[in-house]
Amino acid sequence: MTNSFSHLERLFPGDSEMAGRMRAFDWSASALGSTHDWPENLRVAIRLCLTSRFPICLWWARPLRFLYNDAFLPWLSDTKHPRALMQLGREVWSEDWDTIDPMLDLSDNPVASFCGQIAVGEEFRRAGKCRIDVPPHRGERSTSVFTRHRRWMTGASLGIVASWAVAAGAQRPQTNLPLDPPRERGASITPAYEGWYANPDGTFSMLIGYYNRNTKEALDVPVGPNNRVEPGGPDQGQPTHFEIGRQWGVFVVKVPKDFGTKAVTWTIVSNGETQSVPFTLNKGYPISPFKELGMGNQPPVLAFSQGGAKVTGPPTGVSASLTGTVNQPVAISAWVEDPKAPGEAEAPPAGFGLPPGSVATVSLHKFRGPGKVTFDKARVPVPKQGAMVTCLATFSAPGEYLLRVQANDESGEGGFGFQCCWTNTYVKVTVQ
Known part of the structure; x- marks a missing residue:
């Protein structure tokens, strides 16, 4: 009995309502069968779902059945919860299945992707177009929903993970919103707060990324009035080069142990638009970037010389310094390991976000510098534990990068939104 309970605690971690319901559920009598026979990718998906603070639902097996976490509860009415657990998806939202079903068809693409928008709100309900429940504390007008999916397949198993978000407002602001249609150029850059974590010395670290909403325009914004972190800035180690898309946990701001309820604010002005986001030690934003709580996963370990100092997790400083010449490739090499949790397979299950036969990937990104930097490879696969990988960087102008x-x-990328497990660090290159 103890072993069985320990098995269920590991599979359905935490003290949330849905973790408790899943531990008490009679899985042997369900379409998924005994939990002891579940494939590893289903176990991973369940743990990720239950340990996330984001609203996440799982659609699993054929025909798709519905599982979800506590954060997803506001999307379900009292008539749907708790009976929705393991119910057929088409029965949970029978009134809107024609809208939802196509969004869940991702062919065989194993990577996360945005799959569209559903217009919801009172005016759409009256029109009979969609009746997905909007959390009651949200506004009803101009509301939209997007899903982000990952599809896992192994043998006859099929699974889709969907995280949901909502943006609401009676009036559309002039600046672009997170759910605006993408633009190639002219859009803004928004700071993104991954969360905070405690340091051994009692201080706290705020892990911060950004979202460049342009699909074809990378931007350089020097530290100053248009790129400032306050108080204590304007320079607190933030990037000055902004790649397109979402970049996760690219720098850290460390605050003292008595920081309390104060805030650090990052302001970015680009393409005439100002985006300013405050970061606090709010109790809703603690993260565990060095070990994923549900599965025990840990981020990869990097070293820039064989047997040299190792770095893992969020960036803490410059790990290597190199020199180079304008327009001449500079080789940047790293030794890479990916720690495995007890019982974790050496190779990830098929369909996860790695190239076949690799244990990790390494990518290089311009963070600061006066000129253009080009890389010979966008992403380098790591073929085995402890392998050395090399990428060539070419610089268009002299200076420090x-x-x-x-x-x-x-x-x-971004640990699929769970703030673990990836590693970032910096390499300084002085170019003559």
């Missing part, structure tokens, strides 16, 4: 070196395991 900071490059961000990022290592990802099978959890992918």
Whole structure:
């Protein structure tokens, strides 16, 4: 009995309502069968779902059945919860299945992707177009929903993970919103707060990324009035080069142990738009970037010389310094390991976010510097534990550059939104 309970606690971690309901559920009588026979990718998906603070639902097996976490409860009415657990998806939202079903068809693409928008709100309900429940504390007008999916397949198993978000407002502001249609150029850059974590000395670290909403325009914004972190800034180690898309946990702001309820604010002005986001030690934003709580996963480990100092997790400083010449490639090499949790397979299950036969990937990114930097490879696969990988960087102008070196395991970009497990660090290159 103790072993069985320990098995359920590991599979359904935490003290949330849905973790408790899943531990008490009679899985043997369900379409998924005994939990002891579940494939590893289903176990991973369940743990990620239950340990996330984001609203996440799982659609699993054929026909798709519905599982979800506590954060997803506001999307379900009293008539749907708790009976929705393991119910057929088409029965949970029978009134809107024609809208939802196509969004869940991702062919065989194993990576996360945005899959569209559903217009919801009172006017759409009256029109009979969609009746997905909007959390009651949200506004009803001009509301939209997007889903982000990952599809896992192994043998006859099929699974889709969907995280949901909502943006609401009676009036559309002039600045672009997170759910605006993408633009190639002219859009803003928004700071993104991954969360905070405690340091051994009693201080706290705020892990921060950004989202460049342009699909084809990378931007350089020097530290100053248009790129400032306050108080204590304007320079607190933030990037001055902004790649397109979402970049996760690219720098850290460390605050003292008595920081309390104060805030650090990052302001970015680009393309005539100002985006300013405050970061606090709010109790809703603690993260565990060195070990994923549900599965025990850990971020990759990097070293820039064989047997040299190792770095893992969020960036803490410059790990290597190199020199180079304008328009001549500079080789940047790293030795990479990906720690495995007890019982974790050496190779990730098929369909996870890594190239076949690799244990991790490494990518290089311009972080700061006066000129253009080009890389010979966008992302380098790591073929085995402890392998050395090399990327060539070419610089268009003399000066001092900071490059961000990022290592990802099978959890992918941003750890699939769970703030673990990837590693970022910096390499300084002085170019003559």
